[in-house]
Amino acid sequence: MNRYNNFSRGSEWRKWDLHVHTPYSCLNNQFGEDFDNYVKQLFKNAIEKEIAVIGITDYFSIEGYKRIKEEYLDKDDKLSTLFTDEEIAKIKKILILSNIEFRLNKLVGKNRINFHVIFSNKVSIKDIEENFLRELxxxxxxxxxxxxxxxxxxxxxxxxxxxxxxxxxxxxxxxxxxxxxxxxxxVDDSDITKILSNKKSIFEGKYLLFVPSDEDLSKISWDSQDHNVRKIIIQKSDGLLASNPNTIKWALGEFYKDPKEYEKEFKSFKPCVWGSDAHSFDRLFEPDERRYTWIKADPTFEGLKQIKYEPKERVFIGEKPELLKRVRENKTKFIKSLAITQVSGYDEKQGIWFKDIEIPFNSGLVAIIGNKGSGKSAIVDILGLCGNSHQYKDFSFLKKDRFLAKGLAQNFEATLEWEDKTKIIKNLSDKPDTTAPERVRYLPQNFFEKLTNEIEEREFPNTLENIVFSYLPDEQKLGKSSFQELIDYKKQSIQNDINQIINEIDVLNKQIIELEKKQHPTYLQELENKLSLKKEELKEHEKNKPKEVKNPKDDEKLSKEQRELFEKLEALNKELDNIETEIKEKQKELEVLTLKQEELSQLLKNIKLEKQRIEKFKQDNKATFEKFGLDIDSIITFNINTKTIEKKIKEFKKQIEDIQAVLLINENIEKVEEEKRKDLTENSLMVKKEKIKSEIEKIKKELTEPEKKYQKYLETLKKWKQKRNEILGDETKPDTIKWLEKQINFVNSELNNRLKQLRDERINKTLEIYKKKEELVKIYKKFKEAIDKEILSHTEVLEDYEIIIEAALNIRNEFVDKFLSFINQKLRGSFYGKEEGEILLRELVDNVDINSEEDFRSFLEKIIYILEVDHREAFKEKTDEEKRRYIFEQVKELEDFYHYLFSLEYVEPTYELKLGSKSISQLSPGEKGALLIVFYLMLDKDNIPLIVDQPEENLDNESIYRILTKFIKLAKQRRQIILVTHNPNLAIVGDAEQIIFVNIDKKNGNKFSFKSGSIENPVINKHASDILEGTLKAFDLRRLKYFKGK
Known part of the structure; x- marks a missing residue:
């Protein structure tokens, strides 16, 4: 049976134990002599603990491995005497490998070196015995x-x-x-490697060498006479048998200034694996400190070999890998499978297409490959449809001139299943519901083409603003809920030369825009959909409430020592809760103080600006005063005393510094001058917290199993309650249940009256500007320090690929041209059509008496009325509902439009993404594309699945290899990524967990088919080498993934 047929989800994290002894390990056999019992306990424990691969280990021999294989696994009748049919089926899925443990004729210090050879299951027992062991x-x-x-x-x-x-x-x-x-x-290790390397036809590529390391290799001295002995053994090994965290980092070169120096010295980075080293039943698959070995690969020997090439990404030693935890805690954010089939009654006259297709999806990086026209874009379009992507207009397969033509799509249905087992069913002729939240972030191929061509439009700068805002620490958001709200506040604080009336109008404009958008029926629908989804999320969360575990303290049989230990633990937990509460209070206090300090700083700046304005006025008009014999200094007196404000700011600053000091973590304290460290350490709440947690962990190790379970229950319950509170939220926290309920009530009962009130207030403010006839200028202040730091943190990965986000101002002058530049004259409304719209606006301008305040008021009110009620000839006899239009649908930049219209001056704030000194407009299409993809991978903090259709289009391979693969690896650590690609660097060097090869058989009714698996799967590997761009040589990196046709 081909083991690879069972692993269609690709490389997944599984528990491996490559170091399990048998009764034939006579140097330390605690299993007894009953081999039937040994086999029974071995596999029952393996099933219970979900072990995928076992390394059967004996000293100098394969006697135990041989007997298990020949007398048990190869004889179903024997297995049936020990196991049930269900157990046998599970045992057959477990891979066992031979692990021979040798003692070498070399010493390091006073200890002999052990050396392990792990053979592929494809190497016969006869070959191991006759062509290896007997020749040693x-x-x-x-x-x-x-x-x-x-x-x-x-x-x-x-x-x-x-x-x-x-x-x-x-x-x-x-x-x-x-x-x-x-x-x-x-034995001599040189003999081992000589025999194995000389018999290439038998052993090449079918064994791995490991050397145990029980010590911390990052701290040992390499200055002794056994330096070269130790070094040579490590150099020739494929990996280490080690679980020490520092040794793992050392073996990856992380203790070297340049990891390449480690690679040069030791010939390769060394993956570390660990095992139970079991010599007794109670130790089976239970390594010390629960340091389980997890390997992200098919449970095959070829899968094991992948850890040589991805020693950091493919191996995890500990209780559970982060990805598995993330999937478990966010099951609604990971796609499990996609099923596509024909609807009942379809006669296949238009082709077979999709029939009983079910594609499983890995939770990491999935690469979909295939020849042109093979259905790659079809799969991701269908994922986008089922995931409610709002980019459906950019679909390349599900569009009118392709699969949607002639009603073909309505004959097919897709079912998207999430990891929480919920399913979304869509007919392929359906459209996504744009009022409901997106469940996936889908970037179709056409999306990138459109974005690179139209990147200077408003949509992308808005995306930039949202992402910039997402990176700001809470205390720097100053209590604001959006980027625009925050930037408005900051602009007011630094622009004292702008008339207060205009600032007030801008605030009104923002409020009015928000309310106008909320008038649209889709807004209420969005809120109701979000509320429904949140309530479903709460419902699911309630189901996952941890099952109550009885407090062992209530057990009267508990010993005095254990009771005291448990009470001490309870006291520590209470102390930890108190400190965590104090930390939250300090963080909240920090946020309040920062806001107060910022408000006073802005006030101080405004006072100083006011002083500068008056002094400039005196300087500019001094000659005129003197002309009439007037003393300007006696006429204009101005006294400012800011000492009390400056004192208060200093007080706030000191309070902020004091709070920041008690919130310092050890890592930051270490960077402070040495003489200050002691006090900082003693006063730091974070250090106290970690100290208490450390004490708790020490005590936990002494607890009984029931006590451990109870402590685990308390921790889980605490996290469960925290998440429940996050879902419920409050009326001030956007997108929580209580916030959504408040918003829905506002739309239904208060919105229209509030909008009328704000509009009246805006007109009155605008007429004040009209009376003064002042020309105003609005300055847009850059606010991007937080995201600059984020980009800077990726400098090592970016290398010389310099990404910059820069702010720019866009100003327009002519009234008609300015006005119409905001209007989308291709959309329904009074200003529809370029010529027609200009005629209507000029008619309004020509008929207004600019010297009449009332006439001007009427002019402004009429513009709003005409924008909301379609005045075209064809709509004169229509109902009010048919004439109704929404301003924000007609106007591209409504806030800037209102700013211009009602303040008589226009400034549009925008962010621009740049590559080094080049602006977007100066970049080639390939450079634009690469910049956009890196932007989404590096900076988009959302954790819903990211689906990308052929991101490498128009990009050169060097750009992809050097930049994109690095960021794909970073991005897949926090979200599921599914991408269509025909480039080897993305799929192979990006270390895709799963490759799905798709095909449409055009000679057989366009029948769709697929094959799925991991990179190490030889069938998938062959397809990859045939389909992906370039030659085999182009991506045979460090003999990395491909089998070279073997």
């Missing part, structure tokens, strides 16, 4: 001035060695011959 020699006996007598490494020779040594040494006599022989036999 150990020193049997020495004779003066003669060459040592060396014998073949066989069981009989080891027994003979033991027998002779027992006769010569009294203390060995109570041990068996084989035990004494194995105790004293040693």
């Amino acid at each position: 020699k150990f020193v049997y006996e020495g004779t003066p001035q003669q060459e040592d007598e060396r014998r073949a490494l066989t069981i009989s020779n080891l027994e003979e060695l033991g027998k002779r040594l027992k006769e010569e040494h009294e203390k060995f006599k109570d041990k068996s011959d084989i035990e004494v022989g194995m105790m004293n036999a040693v």
Whole structure:
């Protein structure tokens, strides 16, 4: 049976234990001699603990592995005497590998070096015994001035060695011959590697070498005489048997200034794996400190080999990998599968297309490959449809001139299943519901083409603003809920030369725009949909409430020592809760103080600006005063005393610094001058918190199993309650249940009256500007420091690829041109049509008496009325509802439009994405595309699935390899990514967890088919090498993924 057929979801995290001994490990056999019982316990424990691969380990031999294979796994009748049919089915899915543990003829310090050879299951037992073990020699006996007598490494020779040594040494006599022989036999690692490397036809690519390391290799001294012995052993090994966190980092070169120096010294980075090293039943698959080995690969030997090439990404040692935790906690954010089939009654006259298709999806990076026209875009379009992507107009397969033509699509139905087992069913002729939230972020191929061509339009700068806002710390958001709200506040604080009336109008404009948008029926629908989704999320969360665990403290049988220990733990937990509460209070206090300090700082700036304005006025008009014999200083007196404000700001600053000091973590304290560290450490709440957590963890290790379970229950319950409160939220937290309910009530009962009130107030403010006839200028202040730091943090990955987000101002002058530049004259409304719209506006302008305040008021009111009620000739006889238009649908930049219209001056704030010194307009299409993709991968903080259709279009391979693959790897650590690609660098170097090869058989009714699996799956690998761009040589990086046709 081909094991690869079972792994269609690609590389997944599974538990491996590559170091499990058998009763044949006679140097330390605590299993007993009943081999049936050993096999029974081995596999029952493996099933219970969900072990995917077992390394059957013995000293100098494969006796245990051989017996398990030949007498049990190869004989179903034997298995049936020990296991149920269900257990046998599970056992058949477990891969067992031979792990031979050797003792070498080399010492490091006072200890002999052990050396492990793990063979592929495709290497026969006969070949291991006859072409490897029997060709290894150990020193049997020495004779003066003669060459040592060396014998073949066989069981009989080891027994003979033991027998002779027992006769010569009294203390060995109570041990068996084989035990004494194995105790004293040693082999040479050079012999091991020589035999294996010379017999290429048998062993090449079918074994891995591991050396155990029980110590912290980052701290040991390399200055002793055994430096080179240790180094050579590590150099020739494929990996280490180690679980020490520092050793793992050391083996990846992370303790070197340049990891390449480690690679040069030790020949390769070394993956670390760990195992139970079980010699007894109670230790089976239970390594010390629960340091389980998880490997992200198919449970095959080829899967194991992948850890050589991705030693950091493919191996995790610990309780559970982060991805599995993330999926478990966010099941609504991960796609499990997509099923596509024909609707009942379809006669296939228009082709077979999709029939009983069910595609599983990995939770990491999924690459969909295939020849042109093979259905790649079809799959991601269908995912976009089911995931409610709002980019459906950019679909390339599900569009009118393709699959939607002639009613073809209505004959097919898709079912998208999420990891929480909820399903979304869509007919392929359906359209996404744009009033409902997107469940996936889909970037179709056409989306990038459109965005690179129209990037200077408003849509992308808005996206930039939202992402900039998402990176700001809460205390810097100053209590604002959106980027625009925050930037408005900041602009007011630094623009004292702008008339207060215009600032008030801008605030009114923003409020009015928000209300006008809320008038649209889709807004209420969006709120109701979001509320429904949130309530469903709450409902699901309630189901997952941790099952109550009884407090062991209530057990009267609890010993005094355990009770005291448990009470101490409870006290520590209470102390931890108190500190965490104090930390939250300090963080809230910090936010309030920061806002107060900012308000006073703005006030101080405004006072100083006012002083500068008056001094400038005096300077500009001094000659005129003197002309009439007037003393300007006696006429204009101006006294400012800001000492009390400056004192208050200093007080706030000191309070902020004091709070920040108690919120410092150890890592930051270490960067402070040494003389300050002690006080900072003693006063830091964060340090106290970690100290208490450390004490709690120490006590936990001494707890009984029920006590551990109870503590685990308390921790889980605490997290559950926190998440429940996050879902419920309050009326001030956007997109929470209580906030959504408040918004819906506002739309239904208060919106229209409030809008009329604000509009009247705006007209009155505008007429004040009209009276003064002042020309105003609005300055847009850049606000992007937080995201600059984020980009800077990726400098090492970006290398010389310099991404910059820059703010720019866009100003227009002519009234008619300015006005109409805001209007989308291709959309329904009074100003529809370029010529017609200009005629209507000029008619309004020509008929207004600019010297009449009332006439001007009427002019402004009429513009709003004409925008909301369609005045075209064809709509004169229509009903009010048919004439009704929404201003925000007609106007591209409504806030700027209102700013211009009602303040008599226009300034549009925008952010611009740049590559080095080049603006977007100066970039080639390929550079634009690469910049946009990196932007989405690096800076988009959303964690819903990201689906990208052929991001490499119009990009050169060097750009993809150097930049995109790095950011794909970063992005897949926090979200599921599905991409269509035909480029090897994205799929292979990006280390896709799953590759889906798709095909449409045009000669057989356009029948769609697919094959799915991991990179290490030879069937998928072959398709990848055939389909992906370039030659095999182009992506055979470090003998990385491909099998070279073997």
